Each structure stands twice: as structure tokens, then as C-alpha cells.
Amino acid sequence: MTGSVTRSMTRSMTRSMTERAEVDERPAQSLPASPGAALGARLARGELSAAAAALNLLETDTAEARREAVQLLDAVSVEALGHEPAAHIIGVTGPPGVGKSTLLCALLARWRAAERSVAIIAVDPSSRRSGGALLGDRARILHDPADGGVFIRSMAAGEQLGGVAPATRAAVAALSACFDVVVVETVGVGQSETDVAELADTVAVVVQPGSGDVLQFLKAGIMEIPDVLVVTKADLGALALRAQADLHAALRALGGAGRPVISVCAIPPTQGIEQLAEALEQHRRTLALPARRAAARRAHALADFAAEHGQRGLRALGGRRAGATWLERQPQQASLTQLRRALEERLPHP
Amino acid sequence: MTAPGSWRLPEADRPWLMRTYAGHSDARRSNELYRANLQRGQTGLSVAFDLPTQTGYDPDHELARGEVGKVGVSIAHRGDMATLLDGIPLQSMNTSMTINATAAWLLALYIVTAESQGVEQSQLQGTTQNDILKEYLSRGTYAFPPAPSMRLIADTIAYTVMHVPHWNPINICSYHLQEAGATPAQEIAYALSNAMAVLDTVRQRLGEDAEALMGEVFGRVSFFVNAGVRFIEEHAKLRAMAALWDELGRERYGVHDARQRRFRYGVQVNSLGLTEAQPENNVHRIALEALAVTLGRDARARAIQLPAWNEALGLPRPWDQQWSLRLQQILAFETDLLEYGDIFEGSVVIEGLVSELTQQARAELERVAQLGGAVEAVDYMKASLVQSQRERLRRIESGELTVVGLNRFTEGEPSPLTAGADGGILKVDPEVESQRKVEVEAWRAARDPDAVATALAELARVARTPDENVMPASIAAARAGVTTGEWAQTLRAAFGEYRAPTGVTDFPAEQSSQRLDQLREQVQELSSALGRRLKLLVGKPGLDGHSNGAEQIAVRARDAGFDVVYEGIRLTPAQIASAAAQEGVHVVGLSILSGSHGALIPAVIAALREAGVGELPVVVGGIIPEADLVALREAGVAAVYTPKDWDLNATLADIVRLVAARHGVELAAR
Incomplete structure (x- = not known):
């Protein structure tokens, strides 16, 4: 049965996108579902318990799994769902040790109290030498293991220095179909928030009082201005206020005067958590969501393309930038599969 | 210059x-045990509490499962404490309580x-x-x-200086x-940094009284040290600590009275170096380690407790403890140890070692100070310790460090000491836990x-x-x-929960060695076949805090190319199972050293089944008596590793083979 699906996919690859839409209008039941499509359908129905198996598939790098992954992601595409995936996708990033996990812990408690389901993807760096990674963040995000509304997954960053793991984008695409909130937590300053900005609706950069690196990065323009800045350890008092004031000043100078800088204390007695949650939601409410999501899919398609076809593939596109420009000409609601195909069509035929 | 005979003490x-x-x-x-020990010539009490008591849970709490009465006595309220000390005259007894997070509470009891x-x-x-x-x-x-936590410590110090002098x-x-x-x-640097953190907190807490009381406070701080089998260096370490402590008292805290600056310490000699292999050899190790803390009069221990020969096997029986006491x-009564002055005075070797250690310790003290104190x-300290331990294991594996009976001279006769029906260790009556549950419920009723409500409300307010x-x-x-659990829960509600750093995340991977490279190839081969990097969950169920083994396996597995959670x-078993399922791991490794494996491992396996990942292979490492393997x-459980399996590469290679077999992957022969 996988064979027939694959064949129909291969055929559709040569069709234009409008024709493809017709193909998909057939009721899903008429085709026996592949494992990937079945998992995607479960996610689309809001079955949170499908998340672990879905991520196992999306992380698996065999030819068969890659085919199934396409099926899975197609089942949670805008087309299949009839709307943009409803989750609020939040990127949380910052230097090591600033208290990101503690902060997430406090946010998680608040979101769960509001009965919002939450998926957290914690990206950890991998060892360059062994390829292995130590993934230790999940335990710091206290939650009830019996609570099915919380899903936490650690992912190794793999080859990506400081950035997001290859499968992270796919994981976000899958989880955003069924969770109310999807958080991607990465470590570092510089590349990490650029990558996260490509896949999140809202990016929060977390800093602690007294560490000037984020401030310097902002001023030097190495770092994009985040949607929300968070200063942890508000219990330090004057030091935290000072850090908040410095960041405000830097933002004003860079033309980001309206960006919220929230000072929080995530350990009891907590402060600022409510305010932070509100600032995140406020950003999401005022966001041009379809455009941001389209940008995320384009970045995702380009990253996948680069991973599969390497430098040679990118050269065939006329470079990464030309590839990105080409994708921008595709319809805003185009799915990941469609965008990848649009890129692959520009490869010279063998 | 020395008068003839003056090296001999007058008394x-x-x-x-x-x-x-x-x-x-x-x-x-436990009360029966204490009375028997006192009868046999023991001169003070050293109370071992079980892990629920140490961490502030009542016997009927979920986290207490398998741990009630295991590594020590379960004390849930004043009734238990009264029974524990029944017939022991507290006005003359000197009682040491190994209690930390809940020290204020046990002192109150x-x-x-x-x-x-x-x-x-x-x-x-006594001592908390x-x-x-x-x-x-x-x-x-x-x-x-x-x-x-630092505040609780400062509170107990401030209180005892005033009321329990x-x-x-x-x-x-x-x-x-x-x-x-x-x-x-x-060891020197972190202990002294730690003492400084405490003393600084107390000084702040005492406010205006600090100047008048600091000498008294300083004089009440004692130490509890370790002594390993390199007993000459270990002795020098204690002399270095004494000198640094004296200096700290003078310079940082302005303590004028030399007696208050005296370095007072008790000791339990090293358990880390005790082996499961040829366990009878541990007796010799313990004797030599005891010399480290007794030989030189100027840095002699005030109180000593020696481990039993069988600690790497399980819990010691009363006879094993008696053997240690003997x-x-x-040492004290047959040898001539106590008849002389300090036998190392003027020793070039000892002086050299002391100055070397002092210098190294100062550098490390400085580093901790730069980070803002302990x-x-x-x-930082946690990561440094994990790193040192990693280095120690590497040296054992490579043979640079000899451990007799473990990596050298391993051939030998089977030990008659473990031949008995009990396997040479104490088994805690499994009924204890259920009895304790019933008892604590009856107490509450x-x-x-x-x-109770009034007292807890007041505690919460304070x-x-x-x-x-407090x-x-x-x-x-x-x-x-x-109850103990109620006291701790009230404080948890006020203070928040906490998880300590694991210390394992920040290392560069270990350099290549032939055996590690071979293991990396195997991991890579299996990962490729699976399409996904081999992923291992290392879990420590229950309250056991001995994390060396888990940390070292985690770091080495990462070095070998595993993704390690x-x-x-x-x-709790539910937390481990949920992590295994959500993380999509290929294998679960559990580590337990507290003797609670019998209850906890099956609970984790049941929880895995419930979480829908019952098919995952589970391996176990820890102090697991031979007799428990079948169960x-x-x-x-797919495989069990004990201290005998000290070669981490071999253990991980075994785990790789296990996962390969489960997935029907045939690995190339190496």
C-alpha cells in the first residue's frame, strides 16, 4: 500500500499545485493510510498521545521513513487542516544557565492552569567528536508525569552549531497541529535565535542580570531584535532593574522601543510570569500569522533542500538567497511538500 | 633542644x-542495635536515617516506596524519636545525626x-x-x-549557639x-568554600551580635572528612586543612581565641575505594585509611566511624559493624599510637606534601570565590567532581591505577565471607515499609x-x-x-522545589582510544541501521542520591555517540516511564545503590508498560546482591551490572548488542 501512495506522490510531483489540490480533495478514507499519514491524521484530530511516535518517525533518517515523514507532514498541512495550525509557537533562547528551564516551568504551570496543552522541544548541543549528546533539561521542567497535556522532548542539535536540530522544524510543524502551545528551547546567543526566529511565531530571548553579552550582541546587530526580552532573577532587585533599563535603552536606540522587556522571578515567590505570558499572547494576537508561518515553511523547505542536496543543490538554485526568493514567489499557503518540490523542480534533470 | 623522653606524652x-x-x-x-553497640564499647551514637526521613517524606509518600527503613531508621515524629532513644541517657550521650535538608526538624525532635x-x-x-x-x-x-537551605542552616546555628551550647x-x-x-x-577547597558560605550567612543573620558571637560560631563548626587508601597524602591533607582553617578564622572572621580556631573533625573512611570483587580485601584498606586520620597527633580525628568490609555488596549486619568497631x-587500646606527641613534626615529606596541597587548594578556593562563593x-564544583571521577575511572580502566582484586591480581579463591545463606549482608525485613505506613497513619489519627494545624500555620508564617x-x-x-513529611511539605510550599545540577553536560568528549573508537563504530553502525541515533535514558528512581554511576555511564555513553537523556x-517510576515514552529512547538504564531495587525496578517496568513502551529493554546498574539477580x-530486566563491571566500555558495548538484538540488527563482528 505504501507503494501506491508513493507512486501517486511521484505522479503528483510533476503536476502543478492546483492539480494537486484536486487530488487531495478525495476523501482520506479512500486511500489506505500509510503509517506516516495515519500518525499525521491522529495529530490533526488532536490526539496528543501520537506525538512521541510522530517525532520518532520525523527523526528517523532512512529512505522509507523520509517518505512516511512527507505523508505525516502533508496530513497536518494548512490544506489538510483547512487553517494554519492553531498552536502558539514560541521560541525561547538565551545563554546557558540564565534560568530558561525554571522559567518554562513557571510558564507551563500557568498554561496548564488555563487548560492549554503544551509541547516543549528542548534542543541540546551535540558533541562534535562523538556525535552523541547529553540531554538533561526535561527534568528541570517540573510537571505531573500523568498529565497527558504536557509533552517534552529533548533533541540533539546534531551538526547544527547552536542552532536547531534538523528534525526540529518538522517536529514543530507536526506538534503545532495538536498542541495549544509549542515551545522550542535552544541554548546560546547568536545563531540560535536566528534559527528559532525562522520557525516560531514569537521569540523570547532570556537574559540574566549582570551578563552583558546579549546587550552587546543586540547593539552590534549580531542578534535580531527579539519579540520579547526576559530578564530573569528579578529577586536580585536593583541588579535586575538595571539590566531591564539597559535593555530598554538599547532597544530604543535600535528602533525597537515598543518591544516588551519583562523582569521575572521564576522561583517562589514568583513575579512577572503573568505579565510575560500576557506579553507573549499580545505578540501573537497582533502578528500577521499567515505571513510568519509561510516564512517558516519556506525556511524549512530551504533547510531540508540544503540538507538533502548540499552545496551543489544550492548552487543549482543560484545560491541560497536566490532559492529563498524563488520560494517567496510561491503561494503563501503552499505546504512544505509543495515548496520542496518547487525547489527540486529547479534542479537539473539527470 | 628536645628534652630526652619528651616525645613520650606524660599521660x-x-x-x-x-x-x-x-x-x-x-x-x-534501631534502639536495640544502639544499646548493643554501646554495650560493646562504642562511646557515641551515630544515627543513620532512611532516605524518606532525610529528604522530608513520610513513609506513606509515593517517593518513599522501597526506601522505608532501608539505609537507616525511619523517623516520622517525636514518638519515633522517643522510641529510638529509649533508655539512652541524653544528658551524657554524644549523638551524631547524619541529617541535612531536614536537620532543623530532627534537632527539634x-x-x-x-x-x-x-x-x-x-x-x-552532639552533631547535626x-x-x-x-x-x-x-x-x-x-x-x-x-x-x-542556607537560611535553615544559619537558623540552627544561631539557635544552638544561644540555647544548645x-x-x-x-x-x-x-x-x-x-x-x-x-x-x-x-576536597579541601570545596569544604572550606562551603564553610565560608555558611559562616557568611550566619554572620549576616546575627547582625549586630555578629562581632561578639562569631568566635563562638566559628568554634562550633566541625568537619567530617574522608580518608582514602593513599594514607600519607591523606594525612597531609588533614594538616593542610587545619592550617587553612586556622588562617580563615584569623583573617576572615577575626577569631582571636586559638581554641575556637582549632580544626575539629570526625571521619568515616573511604567507601568509594571498597570493592565488590574480593571483598575481604576491604578490611586492609579500611585499616590503612584509619591510620591516615590517627597517626599524627596534630591532625587526629575527634570521632571515627569505619565502614564495614561489605559496603560494596549491600547493608552491613551487626557482626560486620562489630568487626569494624574492633x-x-x-588501634586505640592495643597499639602505642596514643602515647606519643606528633610523630610527623619536622618531617620533610609531610611538610612538602602539606605545602603542595595548600597551594593547590588555594588556587581552587580562589576559583570558587571568583564565581561568587560556594x-x-x-x-562548577559539580562538573569538576564528575570530571575528576571520570579521570579516576579512566585510570582504573587503563590500569594506571591499581585496585587489587579488581583490575590486578584478580585470580583467587572464592570468598568464604559471602558464602553464607544471607550472602554476607543484612536484609531489611520487607514488612517494615507496610508496618511504618500503618503506624504513621495511626499517629496522625x-x-x-x-x-497540628496551628503549629503548621505558624511554621508556614515563619x-x-x-x-x-525557624x-x-x-x-x-x-x-x-x-510529622517529618508535613514539616518538609510546609517548607517546600514556602521555598519551592529544587533540582540540583547533574554536572554532566559541559564536558568535551573523551579523546580517542582504541576501545572507545571501536565502541563508537558500533554505536554508529546501529544508529545507521535504526535510522536514528541510539538513544538511552539513564534513570535514578526513588530517593537514592548516589549518582556517580549514573553520571559516569551518561557521560561515557555520550562520548561513545549515544544520545543520552x-x-x-x-x-518516580511514572516520571521515568513518561520520559522514556516521550523521548523515544531505545533502551532504559536504571541505577540504584540504596538496596531498594527489589521494589523499585518492577515498579518502573510496570510504569513503562502503562506508558505504552513495555517493549523497551531495561538494564540495571548498582549494588545488587547476587541473590537478587533471578528476581x-x-x-x-534484560541485564544487570554491578561494581564488578567496572569497565564502562564493556558495559556499553553489551547494551549496544542488546538493542541490536531487539531490533533484529546484525552488527559486524569486531
Whole structure:
């Protein structure tokens, strides 16, 4: 049965996108579902318990799994769902040790109290030498293991220095179909928030009082201005206020005067958590969501393309930038599969 | 210059306090044990509490499962404490309590018990360990975050200096640092940094009284050290500590009275170096280690407890403890050790070693100070310890470090000591846990609920008022019949929960070696076949805080190319199962050293099944007696590794083969 699906996919690859839409209008039941499509359908129905198996598939790098992954992601595409995936996708990033996990812990408690389901993807760096990674963040995000509304997954960053793991984008695409909130937590300053900005609706950069690196990065323009800045350890008092004031000043100078800088204390007695949650939601409410999501899919398609076809593939596109420009000409609601195909069509035929 | 004969003391020294770290099951059985030990010539008490008591849970709490009465006695309220000390005269007994996170509470119970014996608190003598930083670094029985924990310590010190003047309110432990892998210089530096953090907090707490009381406070701080088998260097370490402590008192805290600056320490000699292989050899190790803390009069221990020969196998029986006590008695009463002055005075070697260690320790002290002191440097110190331990294991594996019977001279006759029906260890009656559950429920039902509610409300108020001392409210709560779990829960609610750093995340991978490279190839081959990097969950279920093994396996597995999920200690079976399922791991490794594997491992396996990942292979590492292997296998455990399996590469290669077999992958022969 996988064979027939694959064949129909291969055929559709040569069709234009409008024709493809017709193909998909057939009721899903008429085709026996592949494992990937079945998992995607479960996610689309809001079955949170499908998340672990879905991520196992999306992380698996065999030819068969890659085919199934396409099926899975197609089942949670805008087309299949009839709307943009409803989750609020939040990127949380910052230097090591600033208290990101503690902060997430406090946010998680608040979101769960509001009965919002939450998926957290914690990206950890991998060892360059062994390829292995130590993934230790999940335990710091206290939650009830019996609570099915919380899903936490650690992912190794793999080859990506400081950035997001290859499968992270796919994981976000899958989880955003069924969770109310999807958080991607990465470590570092510089590349990490650029990558996260490509896949999140809202990016929060977390800093602690007294560490000037984020401030310097902002001023030097190495770092994009985040949607929300968070200063942890508000219990330090004057030091935290000072850090908040410095960041405000830097933002004003860079033309980001309206960006919220929230000072929080995530350990009891907590402060600022409510305010932070509100600032995140406020950003999401005022966001041009379809455009941001389209940008995320384009970045995702380009990253996948680069991973599969390497430098040679990118050269065939006329470079990464030309590839990105080409994708921008595709319809805003185009799915990941469609965008990848649009890129692959520009490869010279063998 | 030395008068003839002046090296001989006019009168032999009095021996140190002889203790045995003891306690198990319930208060009644431990009381019997204490009385027997005192009868045999023991001169002080050293109370071992079980892990629920140490971490502030009642016997019927979920996290207490499998741990009630295991590594020590279960004390849930003043009734238990009264039974524990029944017939022991508290006005003359010197009692050491190995208790940290809940030290303020156990001290309150002790004071209330003395009250009921008609003994005033001002008469009490003894020690509460009360050292929280090393719990974060190595021992794992913490309950609250660092800042409020430091406050609890300062509270007990301030209270005892005023009201229980003969009590040693804190016993700074470098013991557990060495158990976690510390080098001598690290042991000195981290212990002294820790002491500074405590003293600074107390000084602040005393406010205007600080100047008048600091000498008294300084004089009440004692240490609890370790001594390994390199006993000459270990002795030098103690001399270096004494000198640095004296200097610290003079320079940082302005203590003028030399007696108050004296370095007072108790000791439990090294358990880390004790082997499961040829366990009888441990007796010799323990004897040599005892010399490190007794030979030189100028740095001799005030109190000694020696481990038993069979600690790497399981819990010692009363006979094993008696054998350890006899070693102390022979040293003190048969040898001529106590008849002379300091035998190392003027020794070039000792002086050289002392100055070398002092120098190294100063550098490390400086580093911790730069990070903002011991509390702020917990992450740094933890990572350094894991690194030192990694280096130690590497040296054992490569043969650079000889451990007789383990990596050299391994051929030998089977040990008759383990041939008995009990396997040479103590088995705690499995009924203890259920009995304790019933008892604590009965205790709660029989109390005056209004008095309890009032006492807890007051405790909660005080906890949220940082300027107030928590001791009076704790003593009132003890009188009202509050339980250990209730006391700790009230403080958890006020202070928040905390997870200590695991120390494993920040290392560069180990350099290549032929065997590691071979393992990496295997991991890579299996990962490719699976399409996804081999992913291992390392879990520590229950309250056991001994995390060395789990940390070392986690780091080495990462070095070998695994993705490793390691979350640190104290997880419930449900947490482990949920992590295994959500993380999509290929294999689950569980580590337990507290003897609670019989209850906890099957609970984890059941939880995995419930989480829909019952098919995952489960391997177990820890102190697992031979006799328990069959039961674990029947419960579904795929492999068990004990201290005999000290070669981490071999263990990981075995795990790779296991996962390959489960997935039908055939690995190339190597």
C-alpha cells in the first residue's frame, strides 16, 4: 500500500499545485493510510498521545521513513487542516544557565492552569567528536508525569552549531497541529535565535542580570531584535532593574522601543510570569500569522533542500538567497511538500 | 633542644569517640542495635536515617516506596524519636545525626525527646551534619533550593549557639566530595568554600551580635572528612586543612581565641575505594585509611566511624559493624599510637606534601570565590567532581591505577565471607515499609488536629518571614505531633522545589582510544541501521542520591555517540516511564545503590508498560546482591551490572548488542 501512495506522490510531483489540490480533495478514507499519514491524521484530530511516535518517525533518517515523514507532514498541512495550525509557537533562547528551564516551568504551570496543552522541544548541543549528546533539561521542567497535556522532548542539535536540530522544524510543524502551545528551547546567543526566529511565531530571548553579552550582541546587530526580552532573577532587585533599563535603552536606540522587556522571578515567590505570558499572547494576537508561518515553511523547505542536496543543490538554485526568493514567489499557503518540490523542480534533470 | 623522653606524652591521650554509623528499619529495632553497640564499647551514637526521613517524606509518600527503613531508621515524629532513644541517657550521650535538608526538624525532635526525659536542651551534646551544599554536589538528599537551605542552616546555628551550647550544629562534609571523585585539593577547597558560605550567612543573620558571637560560631563548626587508601597524602591533607582553617578564622572572621580556631573533625573512611570483587580485601584498606586520620597527633580525628568490609555488596549486619568497631579498639587500646606527641613534626615529606596541597587548594578556593562563593559555584564544583571521577575511572580502566582484586591480581579463591545463606549482608525485613505506613497513619489519627494545624500555620508564617528563626516554630510543631513529611511539605510550599545540577553536560568528549573508537563504530553502525541515533535514558528512581554511576555511564555513553537523556536523581517510576515514552529512547538504564531495587525496578517496568513502551529493554546498574539477580530477570530486566563491571566500555558495548538484538540488527563482528 505504501507503494501506491508513493507512486501517486511521484505522479503528483510533476503536476502543478492546483492539480494537486484536486487530488487531495478525495476523501482520506479512500486511500489506505500509510503509517506516516495515519500518525499525521491522529495529530490533526488532536490526539496528543501520537506525538512521541510522530517525532520518532520525523527523526528517523532512512529512505522509507523520509517518505512516511512527507505523508505525516502533508496530513497536518494548512490544506489538510483547512487553517494554519492553531498552536502558539514560541521560541525561547538565551545563554546557558540564565534560568530558561525554571522559567518554562513557571510558564507551563500557568498554561496548564488555563487548560492549554503544551509541547516543549528542548534542543541540546551535540558533541562534535562523538556525535552523541547529553540531554538533561526535561527534568528541570517540573510537571505531573500523568498529565497527558504536557509533552517534552529533548533533541540533539546534531551538526547544527547552536542552532536547531534538523528534525526540529518538522517536529514543530507536526506538534503545532495538536498542541495549544509549542515551545522550542535552544541554548546560546547568536545563531540560535536566528534559527528559532525562522520557525516560531514569537521569540523570547532570556537574559540574566549582570551578563552583558546579549546587550552587546543586540547593539552590534549580531542578534535580531527579539519579540520579547526576559530578564530573569528579578529577586536580585536593583541588579535586575538595571539590566531591564539597559535593555530598554538599547532597544530604543535600535528602533525597537515598543518591544516588551519583562523582569521575572521564576522561583517562589514568583513575579512577572503573568505579565510575560500576557506579553507573549499580545505578540501573537497582533502578528500577521499567515505571513510568519509561510516564512517558516519556506525556511524549512530551504533547510531540508540544503540538507538533502548540499552545496551543489544550492548552487543549482543560484545560491541560497536566490532559492529563498524563488520560494517567496510561491503561494503563501503552499505546504512544505509543495515548496520542496518547487525547489527540486529547479534542479537539473539527470 | 628536645628534652630526652619528651616525645613520650606524660599521660596517654584519650581515644577519639568511637561510633558506628547505624540504624535501620524502625525506631524500636534501631534502639536495640544502639544499646548493643554501646554495650560493646562504642562511646557515641551515630544515627543513620532512611532516605524518606532525610529528604522530608513520610513513609506513606509515593517517593518513599522501597526506601522505608532501608539505609537507616525511619523517623516520622517525636514518638519515633522517643522510641529510638529509649533508655539512652541524653544528658551524657554524644549523638551524631547524619541529617541535612531536614536537620532543623530532627534537632527539634531530639530537643523535644530530651524534654520528655527531663533533660534540658542546654545539656545536649552532639552533631547535626546540616551541610546542604555537598548534598547538591554528591549525596543528593536535599529538599529545598540553596538560598532557603542556607537560611535553615544559619537558623540552627544561631539557635544552638544561644540555647544548645554544646551542640555542633554543622559538620561540613568533605567526605562525600571524595566519594564523588574529589582530589585531595578539591576536597579541601570545596569544604572550606562551603564553610565560608555558611559562616557568611550566619554572620549576616546575627547582625549586630555578629562581632561578639562569631568566635563562638566559628568554634562550633566541625568537619567530617574522608580518608582514602593513599594514607600519607591523606594525612597531609588533614594538616593542610587545619592550617587553612586556622588562617580563615584569623583573617576572615577575626577569631582571636586559638581554641575556637582549632580544626575539629570526625571521619568515616573511604567507601568509594571498597570493592565488590574480593571483598575481604576491604578490611586492609579500611585499616590503612584509619591510620591516615590517627597517626599524627596534630591532625587526629575527634570521632571515627569505619565502614564495614561489605559496603560494596549491600547493608552491613551487626557482626560486620562489630568487626569494624574492633579495628578502632585495637588501634586505640592495643597499639602505642596514643602515647606519643606528633610523630610527623619536622618531617620533610609531610611538610612538602602539606605545602603542595595548600597551594593547590588555594588556587581552587580562589576559583570558587571568583564565581561568587560556594552557593553560586555549585554547578562548577559539580562538573569538576564528575570530571575528576571520570579521570579516576579512566585510570582504573587503563590500569594506571591499581585496585587489587579488581583490575590486578584478580585470580583467587572464592570468598568464604559471602558464602553464607544471607550472602554476607543484612536484609531489611520487607514488612517494615507496610508496618511504618500503618503506624504513621495511626499517629496522625491520634493527634489533636487543631494543635497540628496551628503549629503548621505558624511554621508556614515563619518560613515566609526570612528574618525569623525557624527553630522555635519547628520545636513547637514537634511537640504538637507534626510529622517529618508535613514539616518538609510546609517548607517546600514556602521555598519551592529544587533540582540540583547533574554536572554532566559541559564536558568535551573523551579523546580517542582504541576501545572507545571501536565502541563508537558500533554505536554508529546501529544508529545507521535504526535510522536514528541510539538513544538511552539513564534513570535514578526513588530517593537514592548516589549518582556517580549514573553520571559516569551518561557521560561515557555520550562520548561513545549515544544520545543520552539523564535527568538526575529522585524520579518516580511514572516520571521515568513518561520520559522514556516521550523521548523515544531505545533502551532504559536504571541505577540504584540504596538496596531498594527489589521494589523499585518492577515498579518502573510496570510504569513503562502503562506508558505504552513495555517493549523497551531495561538494564540495571548498582549494588545488587547476587541473590537478587533471578528476581530482577523474572521481573523483565534484560541485564544487570554491578561494581564488578567496572569497565564502562564493556558495559556499553553489551547494551549496544542488546538493542541490536531487539531490533533484529546484525552488527559486524569486531
